Amino acid sequence: MVRAVKPGRKRDGRLGPPQGYPKDPEKYADPANWKYPVHTPFHARAARRYFNKPGNRAKYTPEEQAYIDKKINEALERFGVAVKVRDGAIEEEAGIIQADLPMDKDIDRMNVDELLLVLLGRNRLASAKGIDPGLVSVDKDTATLFSGTVKAYGVRIDAKENRIEHDCVDWRSNRAKARLFCKHLGAFVVRLDPAKAVGLLRKLLRERDGWNFE
Structure with missing residues (x-):
């Protein structure tokens, strides 16, 4: 050894x-x-x-x-x-995969898609955009509080308390622990006002260690 x-x-x-x-x-x-x-x-x-x-x-x-x-x-x-390995190699979209935060690009210069790509990874971002808009409901959309549902799952994002609450299986088993988004959260954010979504995602990426993912 x-x-x-x-x-x-x-x-x-x-x-x-x-x-x-x-x-x-x-x-x-x-x-x-x-x-x-x-x-x-x-x-x-x-x-x-x-x-x-x-x-x-x-x-x-x-x-x-x-x-x-x-x-x-x-x-x-x-x-x-968890790092999933198959035939000696990490699976590209296994478990908690995400895109890398570009080292040569300021977060303040990133748009919604670029920010979501970091939190979702390419495959989950595509899945998020593929969710029927009719299955996404935004019930509250203020400067700091966003809540609603995606399919049968609840979503609550509190930018004042730095807290995200959600209840799908992927979130509870993988994504919350890794401080990343599942497709449902991605679909929810896509339906928000673009300016608010950008501000929320930039804040989240800057302060992610201080957020609660529940």
């Missing part, structure tokens, strides 16, 4: 944390280079996906790879994030 060794400085390593990311190096699977943040379920899952790419792994010795793998796996286990 390969002994895990903390990575050393790399030529392409960062000199410090990316803007808006933790300043504690221990929040990264590669703390010496400020890479592979694992401070949230979302980031831990993304770290696993990125580090599974051969080109990224090749930058490290086997011992360093073992260290990064260990840090990522510990974070995934701590957050209760």
Whole structure:
């Protein structure tokens, strides 16, 4: 078994944390280079996906790879994030998959579709848009409180209390734990006033660690 060794400085390593990311190096699977943040379920899952790419792994010795793998796996286990693997590869749309938050694009420049893509992933976003609008009801639409139903499921999003309440199976078994949207929440947000939807999603992505997903 390969002994895990903390990575050393790399030529392409960062000199410090990316803007808006933790300043504690221990929040990264590669703390010496400020890479592979694992401070949230979302980031831990993304770290696993990125580090599974051969080109990224090749930058490290086997011992360093073992260290990064260990840090990522510990974070995934701590957050209760299930990683589904088939034939040695992570399934593209398994469990809690989502798109990556673009590192080169300010959240304030992202539109509704781009914001929802981060929270849903491509397949779930398509499913959300495929839900019949007649099955989506927005009963309350204020500056900070949105509620209604999608099919037979209730939706309540409180931007003042930073709380999302929903009751579908996908939400309860996967998405809430990973702080991501299911197709029903996506369909609900799509029916909101576009300006309010953009503001809500931008706030959520900036402050996601402080929100309750119930």
